[in-house]
Amino acid sequence: MxxxxxxxxxxxxxxxxxxxxxxxxxxxxxxxxxxxxxxxxxxxxxxxxxxxxxxxxxxxxxxxxxxxxxxxxxxxxxxxxxxxxxxxxxxxxxxxxxxxxxxxxxxxxxxxxxxxxxxxxxxxxxxxxxxxxxxxxxxxxxxxxxxxxxxxxxxxxxxxxxxxxxxxxxxxxxxxxxxxxxxxxxxxxxxxxxxGAAERKAAELSEKAPYDMLIVGGGPAGAAAAIYAARKGIRTGLVAERFGGQVMDTVGIENFISVPYTEGPKLSASLEQHVRQYGVDIITEQRVAKLTRADQVELDLVSGAKLKSRAVVLATGARWRELNVPGEAEYRTKGVAYCPHCDGPFFKGKKVAVIGGGNSGIEAAIDLAGIVEHVTVVEFADTLRADEVLQKKARSLPNVDIILNAQTTEVIGDGSKVVGLAYKDRSSGEVKQLELAGIFVQIGLVPNTEWLKESDISLTRFGEIEIDAKGATSMPGVFAAGDATTVPFKQIIISMGSGATAALGAFDYLIRTSV
Structure with missing residues (x-):
């Protein structure tokens, strides 16, 4: 064995x-x-x-x-x-x-x-x-x-x-x-x-002294920001729902420079270990609900706690984008899934669809093809966006079909589980249906910034935090990094770099404002 x-x-x-x-x-x-x-x-x-x-x-x-x-x-x-x-x-x-x-x-x-x-x-x-x-x-x-x-x-x-x-x-x-x-x-x-634990924890957090720099988010951008801040010798905290962020949901990572291959949970564990070496005050299982600015930046947590800091780095990351069609919410975890590696084995011998023709969608189709009876890739555009090497591999598989110019319109279920998918042919306007047992949604990311819409932080129409070359936002003392921002190309290594940039920018702000 x-x-x-x-x-x-x-x-x-x-x-x-x-x-x-x-x-x-x-x-x-x-x-x-x-x-x-x-x-x-x-x-x-x-x-x-x-x-x-x-x-x-x-x-x-x-x-x-x-x-x-x-x-x-x-x-x-x-x-x-x-x-x-x-x-x-x-x-x-x-x-x-x-x-x-x-x-x-x-x-x-x-x-x-x-x-x-x-x-x-x-x-x-x-x-x-x-x-x-x-x-x-x-x-x-x-x-x-x-x-x-x-x-x-x-x-x-x-x-x-x-x-x-x-x-x-x-x-x-x-x-x-x-x-x-x-x-x-x-x-x-x-x-x-x-x-009673939540109330006790909220009271304990509210008693914490103000930070010099507080990072919101525990993914690669947040970890990098925390390390760069702590190395400056200032009081640094990190608050997040969980450490690792979306990286925890990533299986194989092959483009992290100098590391030919690793996996998301392993990388996340290494990031946390590195951050802890610098004595960063890590606060997990907490979500920020509101950000305001008075003499300091104040963060109200969903739990009722309140944290204060002279400077803040927002690194809240992104999550899988949803279809937002009838039936999706009703049949989530009942046939609608977002992680092919986790949930793929439950569809062994069945027919499934993958929504999305980017790298994540085509990679999902290739992985699922070895488990399920048949995979249909449904792509909104008239061409696939995935790397050519992935497209060639998917097209070579006998149990993978690709439908282009298709707009998903409805998840069809029988009241307890998914039984099909409806889509509109964007060329002819005809509505068609696929009979299947599972739908894997792989259509990109949406930034975790809804809670900032009532703040004075400027967001793009896509919800991304607008930042300058130093990671500064429209609010003095508030910086941002990673997938939640306007930084192009949502990649782990780019998020890390932007986290370091935002922390250094925030430290420069602290030096200048203290003078």
């Missing part, structure tokens, strides 16, 4: 186990059960502190992990390989007494949670967003005896997936009821369970 490289990594990590742990495998006569049994035997054979026994979990195959002598509270219903191998490693370490690096106050908050919490998370092994949720819930289960968590590979438990009509991952259930969907961080999950 494990190649030599994984074995070497695992052997190093297993040395951190402090107290004995038990693995239990609940299996049947299926091939996947044999694979899981082989994996468990291989792992157990690598450490004297790991024992193996037969389990009795209701789902089969399931690998359960627990401290020796305790009933297991962490379960993997499926084979935790691919993106989930790290989840298995962490479960082994944490069950074996190796401490988590999470905020000690947050860990204590988890230990103090009252009630019974039985979590189930449906995942796909190709989903890069799923491990964060799985690892957060696994950690909670190891800390609190009233919490259990089961990771469920949707590809192995299709009956459950169909019964619960799951078409997007990660998809979390709590005590048999829907709890959340999509990426969730450990603080977010705990905050939903501990209802």
């Amino acid at each position: 494990l190649d030599s490289n994984l074995k070497q990594q695992l052997d190093t990590y297993l040395n951190y186990i402090v107290t004995p742990i038990e693995l239990s495998v609940s299996g049947n006569d299926q091939a996947k059960s044999a694979e899981l049994q082989a994996l468990a035997e291989e792992v157990a054979g690598m450490s004297a502190k790991i024992s193996l026994k037969v389990g009795n979990a209701p789902r089969q195959p399931t690998l359960s992990v627990a401290a020796a002598g305790q009933a297991p509270r962490v379960h993997f219903a499926g084979i935790p390989m691919g993106h989930e191998f790290t989840s298995l490693v962490l479960a082994l370490l944490q069950s074996g007494g190796h401490p988590s690096k999470a905020d000690p106050a947050l860990l204590e908050q988890i230990r103090q949670l009252k009630g019974e919490f039985h979590f189930e998370t449906y995942i796909s092994l190709s989903c890069q967003n799923c491990p964060d949720v799985v690892q957060a819930l696994n950690l909670m289960a190891t800390l609190n005896p009233n919490i259990t968590h089961t990771m469920i590979d949707g590809a192995l438990f299709q009956d459950e997936v169909n019964a619960r009509q799951i078409m997007a991952v990660p998809n979390v259930y709590l005590n048999g009821e829907p709890f959340g969907q999509g990426r969730m961080t450990l603080p977010e999950i705990v905050g939903k369970l501990d209802t």
